[in-house]
Amino acid sequence: MSAIITTPKPASTKTVAKDASMVKQKEMMASHYDRLTSAPQSGEKVASTFVPGNLNELIMCFGLVNNLPEVNAIQNGLRRTSGAYVLEAEKIGHSEDVCTYVKSDIGMMAKGNLAPNGKKFPNPDVLLLSYTGCFTFMKWFELLREQYKCETIMLHTPYMGDGKITPNMIEYMVKQLKEEVIPKLERISGVKFDIDRLREYLKKSVKAEEELVWVLQSAKHKPSPIDAYFGGIYYIGPIFGAFRGTDDAIEYYKFLREEVADRLAHGQGPVTPDGDMGGEKYRLVVEGPPNYTSFRQFWKMFYDEGAVVVASSYTKVGGVYDFGFRHDPDKPLETLAEYCLGVYTNRSLPMRIDMLANYVKDYDADGLLINSIKSCNSFSAGQLLIMREVEKRTGKPAAFVESDLVDPRYFSAANIKNRLESYFQMIEQKRAGARAAA
Amino acid sequence: MDASLKTSATAPIVARAQTLFEDLSFTAAREWKAAQPGRKVIGYMPLYVPREIIHAANMLPLGILGGGDQLEVIHGDAYYQSYICRIPRSTVELGVSGRLDFVDGMLFPSICDVIRNLSGMWKMMFPHVYVRYFDVPQNYRDEIGGNYYVNELAELRRDFAELRGQPITDEELRESITLYNENRKLVRELYTFRAERPWLAPAAEVYLVLRAGLVLPVDEHSAMLRAYLGAAKTEERPRRDNCRIVLTGAFCEQPPLNLIKSLELSGCYVVDDDLLLVTRWLTGDVSTEGDPLRSLATAFLHHSESTAAKYEPNEKEKGQHLVRAVVRSAAEGVIFAAPSFCDPALLERPMLQRVLNKAGIPFIAFKYAENSGQMQPIREQAGTFADSIKLWSGA
Numbered sequence: 070m071s072a073i074i075t076t077p078k079p080a081s082t083k084t085v086a087k088d089a090s091m092v093k094q095k096e097m098m099a100s101h102y103d104r105l106t107s108a109p110q111s112g113e114k115v116a117s118t119f120v121p122g123n124l125n126e127l128i129m130c131f132g133l134v135n136n137l138p139e140v141n142a143i144q145n146g147l148r149r150t151s152g153a154y155v156l157e158a159e160k161i162g163h164s165e166d167v168c169t170y171v172k173s174d175i176g177m178m179a180k181g182n183l184a185p186n187g188k189k190f191p192n193p194d195v196l197l198l199s200y201t202g203c204f205t206f207m208k209w210f211e212l213l214r215e216q217y218k219c220e221t222i223m224l225h226t227p228y229m230g231d232g233k234i235t236p237n238m239i240e241y242m243v244k245q246l247k248e249e250v251i252p253k254l255e256r257i258s259g260v261k262f263d264i265d266r267l268r269e270y271l272k273k274s275v276k277a278e279e280e281l282v283w284v285l286q287s288a289k290h291k292p293s294p295i296d297a298y299f300g301g302i303y304y305i306g307p308i309f310g311a312f313r314g315t316d317d318a319i320e321y322y323k324f325l326r327e328e329v330a331d332r333l334a335h336g337q338g339p340v341t342p343d344g345d346m347g348g349e350k351y352r353l354v355v356e357g358p359p360n361y362t363s364f365r366q367f368w369k370m371f372y373d374e375g376a377v378v379v380a381s382s383y384t385k386v387g388g389v390y391d392f393g394f395r396h397d398p399d400k401p402l403e404t405l406a407e408y409c410l411g412v413y414t415n416r417s418l419p420m421r422i423d424m425l426a427n428y429v430k431d432y433d434a435d436g437l438l439i440n441s442i443k444s445c446n447s448f449s450a451g452q453l454l455i456m457r458e459v460e461k462r463t464g465k466p467a468a469f470v471e472s473d474l475v476d477p478r479y480f481s482a483a484n485i486k487n488r489l490e491s492y493f494q495m496i497e498q499k500r501a502g503a504r505a506a507a
Numbered sequence: 508m509d510a511s512l513k514t515s516a517t518a519p520i521v522a523r524a525q526t527l528f529e530d531l532s533f534t535a536a537r538e539w540k541a542a543q544p545g546r547k548v549i550g551y552m553p554l555y556v557p558r559e560i561i562h563a564a565n566m567l568p569l570g571i572l573g574g575g576d577q578l579e580v581i582h583g584d585a586y587y588q589s590y591i592c593r594i595p596r597s598t599v600e601l602g603v604s605g606r607l608d609f610v611d612g613m614l615f616p617s618i619c620d621v622i623r624n625l626s627g628m629w630k631m632m633f634p635h636v637y638v639r640y641f642d643v644p645q646n647y648r649d650e651i652g653g654n655y656y657v658n659e660l661a662e663l664r665r666d667f668a669e670l671r672g673q674p675i676t677d678e679e680l681r682e683s684i685t686l687y688n689e690n691r692k693l694v695r696e697l698y699t700f701r702a703e704r705p706w707l708a709p710a711a712e713v714y715l716v717l718r719a720g721l722v723l724p725v726d727e728h729s730a731m732l733r734a735y736l737g738a739a740k741t742e743e744r745p746r747r748d749n750c751r752i753v754l755t756g757a758f759c760e761q762p763p764l765n766l767i768k769s770l771e772l773s774g775c776y777v778v779d780d781d782l783l784l785v786t787r788w789l790t791g792d793v794s795t796e797g798d799p800l801r802s803l804a805t806a807f808l809h810h811s812e813s814t815a816a817k818y819e820p821n822e823k824e825k826g827q828h829l830v831r832a833v834v835r836s837a838a839e840g841v842i843f844a845a846p847s848f849c850d851p852a853l854l855e856r857p858m859l860q861r862v863l864n865k866a867g868i869p870f871i872a873f874k875y876a877e878n879s880g881q882m883q884p885i886r887e888q889a890g891t892f893a894d895s896i897k898l899w900s901g902a
Contacts, residue, residue, distance in 0.1 A: 161857070162856070162857045162860065163853075163857055164845075164853035164854075164856065164874075166590070166847060166848045166849075166850075166853050166874075167850060167853050167854050168850070168854075171854070198818075200645060200818070203620065204619045204620045204623070204816075204850055204851065205620075205850055205854060207645070207818050208815070208850070208851070208854035208855060209854075211818070211819065211825065211855075211858060212854070212857070212858060214822055215822070215825075215858060215861070218822075221820075221822070223645055223646065223818055223820060225644060225645035225646055225652075225818075227642045227655075228617070228623055228640055228642055230615075230623070230626055230627070230639065230640025230642065231639070231640070237655060237658040237659065237662075238655075240654075240655070241644070241646075241651065241652070241654070241655035244650070244651045244654070244655075245646055245651055248648070248650075248651060249646065249648075249651065417626070417627040417630070417640070418624050418626075418627025418628055418630070418631065419627050419630055419631055420627075421627075422631070441588055443588075443590045444590075446591065446619065446620040446621050446624075446848075446850055447620040447624075449588060449590075449591065450587070450591055450595065450620055450621040450623075450624040450625070451586075451624040451625070451627060451628050452588070453585065453586050453587065453588070454586055454628050454631060454632075458631060471588065
């Protein structure tokens with residue numbers, strides 16, 4: 070089921086192996102960028118919003134096209150244009166200390182605001198500030214508001230500090246949706262809100278969510294048919310982006326599931342950029358986002374050693390579905406609130422520790438690896454405690470590497486490779502110890 | 508302490524405040540707790556918590572602002588990567604070194620992701636302590652954000668009532684509101700006085716006197732403020748040819764006291780700032796009529812300071828609080844002083860600078876850490892800024 074395609078990137082002239090689903094995902098993303106950049110011609114209005122707390126079903130109710138600045142920054146990272154954008158933003162006064170997604174976005178605007186398809190991004194008609202799980206979002210859209218001079222709608226998601234969703238939180242969010250978000254979106258789009266239309270989209274979301282969970286949980290098998298971090302990033306693209314609630318997403322995830330089921334049936338491991346991964350030597354849980362400017366190089370450090378990521382927190386950043394949450398069409402606004410409240414970075418640190426420790430156990434992993442991101446405090450603050458606590462609870466070794474999202478200055482390949490190699494040795498020693506004790 | 512101050516009327520007050528400031532064992536708060544059985548102490552971090560509710564439960568609100576430049580951080584660094592600000596690591600140091608072992612509860616207000624995550628860390632590290640992430644609404648409509656906030660306050664009230672084993676009555680809350688209204692009034696008076704005659708109320712002294720309010724019971728602090736104001740007004744001090752600046756960005760991790768002193772020594776009178784905002788977050792009196800929680804919520808929504816941790820729904824209003832501060836205090840410039848790696852202050856800064864540019868207000872910017880030791884570059888920068896204002900402003 071895998072296809073071989075040639076990447077257009079100058080970074081490598083080698084052929085890159087991709088699953089058919091990855092090719093399909095890439096086509097979906099490309100079609101979305103085409104739709105987005107054609108908005109001035111098609112007359113569609115554009116809503117910029119964020120991945121965590123992405124209200125795609127609601128946005129679609131108003132016929133708006135979704136634009137996600139983090140995804141644009143990721144694309145710039147993968148295409149290796151983000152470094153120049155970050156420098157540009159720093160040149161115009163943004164601190165070297167802050168989020169590089171923001172600076173990549175600001176720098177991209179300063180340099181012509183070009184989408185991955187080479188066409189200009191349209192100015193958004195509305196900034197839907199779904200403030201979920203990350204403080205920086207608030208400032209990011211205040212900064213963009215200055216540039217675009219368009220309306221900004223705030224949806225504040227309270228933090229799950231006590232590890233629970235309270236009726237007060239839901240009521241607060243539903244009220245914001247009813248009295249702030251929806252009336253403003255109606256006015257901006259000129260489309261009357263139809264709750265039944267929202268219900269229909271939510272029903273579609275559920276189908277895709279079911280398939281995604283099946284795919285991610287397939288990593289419990291040995292060998293795992295997927296890499297739930299590097300490969301997982303492809304898998305989450307449609308549902309975390311502009312496709313949740315669409316037929317396209319249902320079709321994609323059905324296709325993906327069939328592909329993974331096929332790999333599972335044949336006892337195959339994940340497909341890597343260099344083709345099928347060989348034997349699975351190490352099973353890891355990974356916490357934190359990846360580095361995107363050296364994404365393939367970073368991945369290679371894992372699969373060259375036979376390490377496969379069986380579960381990751383990053384693939385839960387746009388929604389945590391593996392503990393049973395599904396969008397509920399019978400409670401359309403409440404379910405959107407619950408979705409926003411439950412995304413990974415909106416969960417308290419003890420909840421994150423529970424999740425990761427359970428992943429290590431449930432996926433029979435050899436340990437936890439943290440990729441700590443310099444410019445993402447939402448993820449990074451507290452990760453050293455997370456590491457120690459997960460180690461303590463699982464008895465499995467943990468390791469820590471550092472890089473950044475889209476700033477190439479903070480990716481030190483030699484350091485990371487060194488640490489990973491030491492980590493794999495540590496796992497081997499642990500195994501030898503366990504064998505000796507048995 | 509300056510030898511010249513020892514004979515002045517403000518000296519003993521400032522000396523007392525400085526002793527409290529330097530005491531990282533929080534002896535005053537320990538003594539307050541020990542004075543009566545059953546007393547409890549609730550720590551809180553920047554930016555704002557409704558101290559009235561803590562006080563109404565007969566508990567002492569204790570501001571925890573990191574370890575400053577006197578605390579050697581040994582354990583705290585093991586919890587944080589190098590690219591995270593210093594206040595959480597020195598706060599962890601205070602915790603693990605036992606300096607906060609008398610604190611019965613900790614509130615972590617909604618200010619940034621670092622402090623937010625620290626709330627979860629504290630739960631893990633100190634399981635016997637009451638810990639709450641204190642979320643505040645970013646929606647300022649009474650029937651939306653207001654209702655949410657009232658319910659959050661009610662939960663806090665229930666928790667503290669449980670902690671002390673007795674409900675907190677409306678009457679107790681109103682009495683606390685009255686005391687804090689008085690305290691805020693005195694703080695505003697002090698700020699007004701300093702803006703009028705900054706040579707009589709040096710920034711470092713104002714800071715110390717204000718900071719004492721994070722350790723002392725509110726009535727004791729109000730007495731200190733009254734005494735300082737009274738003494739400062741009668742004092743004769745030389746008026747320097749300094750420029751007048753507003754200091755901004757220092758609302759969480761505190762600058763070293765030497766940094767504040769250095770600004771004035773290099774030619775800048777600080778006539779307004781965003782230090783220790785909890786002491787004046789609410790800009791007017793909180794009503795003592797009706798439901799006290801609703802009154803606190805109304806004040807929070809409609810009469811509170813603007814800062815980077817808060818969403819500004821109205822683009823035209825963005826940064827205007829700073830312009831107003833400049834006008835109100837007759838300042839001639841703004842100094843942006845932000846802690847390294849401080850997301851709120853550093854993300855906000857370019858927006859505020861554009862507003863100042865538009866308003867024709869000069870500014871400079873630098874970063875610090877609470878343990879910054881080298882003041883020479885800051886003195887040079889602030890001195891040059893002061894000179895440029897003196898030489899070229901209004902020319």
